[in-house]
Amino acid sequence: MRGMLLIARRELAAYLNSYWGYAVIAAVLVVDGLLFNAFALGNQPKLSSKVIEEFFYFSFGTTIIASILLTMRLIAEERQTGTIVLLDSSPLNAWQLVGGKYLSAMTVLTTMVLATAYMPALVFVNGKVSYGHIFAGYTGLLLVTASVAAIGTFASAISRSQLVAGFASVVITIAFLVMWLLAKVADPPLVDVLSYFSLFDRHYRGFMRGQINTEDVVFYLSICFVFLMLASRFMAARRWR
Amino acid sequence: MIEVKGLTRYYGSFAAVKDASFKIADREIVGFLGLNGAGKSTILRVLAGLQMPSAGTVTVGGIDATVAPDALRKRIGFLPEDPPLYREMRVSEFLRWVGQVKGCTRAQVEAELPKVMETCRLTDAANQVIGELSHGYRKRVGIAQAIIHRPEVVILDEPISGLDPRQIVEMRGVVRALKSFATVLISSHILSEIAQTVDRILVIHRGRIVAEGTEQQLSGSLGTGTRLTVVVRGKLDACEEVLGKSELVEGYELAAQGELVNASVTLRGDKREEFVRELVEAGLGIRQIQDSMGELEPIFLELTRAAMAPAGLESKQHPIHKEADA
Known part of the structure; x- marks a missing residue:
């Protein structure tokens, strides 16, 4: 755990020392704010719960983009600059390395996600919202963030450059997003499998409406675990290639 | 301290190192001499625990590289040809962090830091940002990160490449200082330089160790005289x-x-x-x-020529190496 925290600490400092982290967070907050004002609030009267639901709907998109942008550099950049040797020659194992990198990205992303909280809070001014709805929405949003960040960490582990890592993250994430479309044209039992792997349609809609289903939580946590495990296995296997 | 038996390392179907065997004693400075692509860096990377051998065994202080690679890496300090440095960090901040990553407690790092700074002649650059340092200083920070955890073996891959003559002289002093507490392995293709720093030389060509010994032994074995x-x-x-x-x-x-x-x-x-x-x-x-200056050049060329020309000769090791094994 100590090794993981050491990696996370340095990585976090790297985020704070570069413009990239600030730029991505600022862009996400601006876009989220604009979308909230234009669509969630809009000009027509709406139920407060509908406003919150729409807020979590478009936050999904901006958050997964931010997750990809902030994770694509994690390991690929170390490889590009040659500093990966420093980590490879240390007694840290691959899991500590991958875990530390992931932890730092999640710290930044969680801060970013929580910084959007002023938007649902604004609804309290003229509306009536359940705290549970907001809690469920943010739980879902953070689980999606964690899943896409794990995908991004994996893509970064297998790529030689940040650009390739970003591209690989986009491809994998889009594949998970369009599963529900494929499910529509597939036959049983494939339809159930494809539908289950749908990152948004099957598992996120409940959170948007204020529902927390164990199945959805398990799905997102499984995605995190599988991709982080693949990333650490890949990092460990490099020594043998 | 180090024992390598039948080390072979493949990259795909290409054998970068073939059946290399050697022993290195405690507190010895050993030079790995060879042309670019000879297999020096591959051997050093395997010894550093960065890569696993395709065949053969590597033990450092009794620890097998394939059985306990994490424990092995704790005992080794490694500097690749391009020092792996985070350019945005300050020298002392970076060394503190590396020390902890390599398993030292904060107190151990604080105790070791002034000595390492002194050994690597970095005291005056402690608070400078690494990205603003000259190439020579960055090499020294590279060595400092390799020894901050007081390893038993220090591996330096081409430590003098890219340095100017004054920096080379300084680097020689730094490398000699390491001998007081560690076994030092250095790779280089600069023949005259390696002779001035090391106790013993391993000559590598096309992935094989073609000769082993001191400069005099290598010279004498070829009958090249003085x-x-x-x-x-x-x-x-x-x-x-x-x-x-x-x-x-x-x-x-x-x-x-x-x-x-x-x-x-x-x-x-x-x-x-x-x-x-x-x-x-x-x-x-x-x-x-x-x-005569550059005495090693004819020795080296002779050894590699013998290993290069006929196919049959390639697998034969130089007599010096056999003597050492015996």
Whole structure:
């Protein structure tokens, strides 16, 4: 755990020392704010719960983009600059390395996600919202963030450059997003499998409406675990290639 | 300290290292000499625990590289050719972080840091941002990160590449200082440089160790003798007569420069004292005598030529290496 925290600490400092982290967070907050004002609030009267639901709907998109942008550099950049040797020659194992990198990205992303909280809070001014709805929405949003960040960490582990890592993250994430479309044209039992792997349609809609289903939580946590495990296995296997 | 048996490392179907075996004693400075692509870096990377061997065994202080790679890496400090540094960090901040990553407690790092700074001559750059340092300083920070956890083995891959002459002299001092607490392995293709720093040389060619020994052993094994440059006062004919008759001399070249004669002499083995006595007794006034610069070049070329030419020879190791094994 100590090794993981050491990696996370340095990585976090790297985020704070570069413009990239600030730029991505600022862009996400601006876009989220604009979308909230234009669509969630809009000009027509709406139920407060509908406003919150729409807020979590478009936050999904901006958050997964931010997750990809902030994770694509994690390991690929170390490889590009040659500093990966420093980590490879240390007694840290691959899991500590991958875990530390992931932890730092999640710290930044969680801060970013929580910084959007002023938007649902604004609804309290003229509306009536359940705290549970907001809690469920943010739980879902953070689980999606964690899943896409794990995908991004994996893509970064297998790529030689940040650009390739970003591209690989986009491809994998889009594949998970369009599963529900494929499910529509597939036959049983494939339809159930494809539908289950749908990152948004099957598992996120409940959170948007204020529902927390164990199945959805398990799905997102499984995605995190599988991709982080693949990333650490890949990092460990490099020594043998 | 280090024992390597039958080390082979493949990249795909290409064998970068083939059946290498050697032993290195505690507190020894050993140079890995070879042309670019000879397999030096691959051997060093396997020893550093960065890569696993395809075949063979590597043990450092009794720890098998394939069985306990994490424990092995704790005992080793590694500097690749391009120092792995986070350019945005300050020197002392970076070294503190590396020390902890390599398993030291904060107190241990704080105790070690001033000594490491002193050894690597970095005290005046402690608070500088790494990205703003010169190439020579960055190399020193690279060495500092390799020794901050007080490893038993320090591996330096081409530590003097890209350094200017003054930095090379400084680096030589730093490398010698490491010997006081660690076994040091250095790779280089700069022949004259490696001879000045190491106790023993392993010559690598096409993934094989083609020779092993001190500079004198390598030189003697090839019968290349000792090369000297001698400047004497006298006539060319007289010099030619003395050198021609001498049983100590294997070959020579003479060039007259006014009253002086410049002689490049190859002796049969290391018989420098007897040779000088012979010149004095012959009445030649010695003005200058010195070992020829770059003595290793002919040795190295001879060794690699032997390994390169016929296919059958490639698998044979030089006699020196066999002696060492025996």
